[in-house]
Amino acid sequence: FINVPGYVLAKRVPVQTSRGEVLADITFAGATYAQVDASSVGLSIEPEDVSEVIAFGREVKWLLNDSAHAEHPSDSRLNGIYGTILFTDHSADGIVRQRNATVFADGELDRSPCGSGTCARVATLTEDGKLPVGAELVHDSIVGSRFLARVVAENVEEGRRATTTQVSGIAHKTGEHVFEVDPRDRNDRGQGPRLYKEWKLSAPASGSGVFQPGIASRQVLTLILQGGGNSCTSASDFSHWTLVMQGPQANYT
Numbered sequence: 075f076i077n078v079p080g081y082v083l084a085k086r087v088p089v090q091t092s093r094g095e096v097l098a099d100i101t102f103a104g105a106t107y108a109q110v111d112a113s114s115v116g117l118s119i120e121p122e123d124v125s126e127v128i129a130f131g132r133e134v135k136w137l138l139n140d141s142a143h144a145e146h147p148s149d150s151r152l153n154g155i156y157g158t159i160l161f162t163d164h165s166a167d168g169i170v171r172q173r174n175a176t177v178f179a180d181g182e183l184d185r186s187p188c189g190s191g192t193c194a195r196v197a198t199l200t201e202d203g204k205l206p207v208g209a210e211l212v213h214d215s216i217v218g219s220r221f222l223a224r225v226v227a228e229n230v231e232e233g234r235r236a237t238t239t240q241v242s243g244i245a246h247k248t249g250e251h252v253f254e255v256d257p258r259d260r261n262d263r264g265q266g267p268r269l270y271k272e273w274k275l276s277a278p279a280s281g282s283g284v285f286q287p288g289i290a291s292r293q294v295l296t297l298i299l300q301g302g303g304n305s306c307t308s309a310s311d312f313s314h315w316t317l318v319m320q321g322p323q324a325n326y327t
Contacts (some may be wrong), residue, residue: 075189075240075241076226076238076240076241077103077104077189077190077193077238077239077240077241077245078103078104078281079103079227079229079236079237079238080101080102080103080104080193080194080196080236080237080238080239081101081102081105081196081197081201081232081234081236081237082099082100082101082155082197082198082201082234082235082290083100083101083102083143083144083145083146083147084099084100084143084240085099085100085201085235086098086099087099087100087108087138087141087143088206089108089110089134089137089138090137091115091130091133091134091137092130092133093115093116093207093244094115095131096110096111096114096115096134097110097111097114098110098134098138099198100138100143100144100155101194101197101198102152102194102196103190103191103193103194103196103197103239104190104193105156105157105190105191105194106144106146106152106153106154106155106156106194107155107156107157107158107159107176107190107191107194108134108138108155108157108158108159108162109158109160109161109194109198110134110146110158110159110160111158111160111161111163112127112160112161112162112175113161113162114323115130116162117130118162119160119161119162119173119174119175119216120216121216121217124175124183124216124287125195125219125257125304127160127177127216128176128177128181128183129182130158130160131157131158131160131175131176131177131181131183132177132181134141134154134155134158135157135177136155137156138155138267139154139155140154146183147234148154148232156178156179157176157177157178157179157184157188157191157234157257158176158177158178159174159175159177159188159191159194159195160174160176160177161173161174161175161195164197165204167233169210169212170199170204170205170209170210170211170212171211171212171213172195172211172212172213173213173214173215173216174187174191174195174213174214174215174216175214175215176188177215178191183216184215185215185216185217186215186219186221187214187215187219187220187221187243187245188214188215189221189241192213192221192239192241193223193239193241193283194212194280195211195213195223196223196224196225196237196239197221197237197239198237199211200225200235201235202238205225207225207228207237207307208220208224208225209224210223210224211224219244220243221240221241221242221243223239223240223241223242224240225237225238225239225240226238226239226240259260261302268290272295274297274298274299275296275297275299276294276295276296276297277294277295278294278295293310294319294320295317295318295319296317296318296319296320297315297316297317297318298315298316298317298318299314299315300314300316
């Protein structure tokens, strides 16, 4: 994918942590990331250090989150540190290669090298003169998954040097979600159907007849509550329901 332009907000910001003072670069690339050299605090980007990596990543995030360094230049909705990128450098023979752990939200760890986080690293490395324009960053995650990234355009955003980054890698399908519209579900202006939310409650079916024990062991009964819009925060928001029976003895709605 090709990301939005990324640019450095602040460089080498001193942060007093439980592991001593560290220097953090703060970069926006669709989200704002604090970046710290893991080796400066004795951490390695390896699965055996995962608990310490997450704890330190959270600490750095919350120390910087409300600081002026984490303010977006023009959109306050984007203020704050989305994640902390802890990295180690493994560059050699002209190949820029780094290993990283991206700790985002409140202690979540990305199993990938992080898409927007990779773009933040590209912007930072380009600004530092460590990644020539056109060169490729080989970016590995804490579990060894890999992204390849390079700058495809440069411009000025918010008065700063900005890089547009292309990231490539391998994706694996893990599931799918089907959106549907209900013709009965109209918005306030009568402009037709809109997306609705569903709550699905499923359980094994039991009872008499074909549903008695031993016959209906694989029958599943699902109650689908269908909401009347995009809020659906209480039971009264669900205006329709559907009952589904699935299994070898019965399959109907």
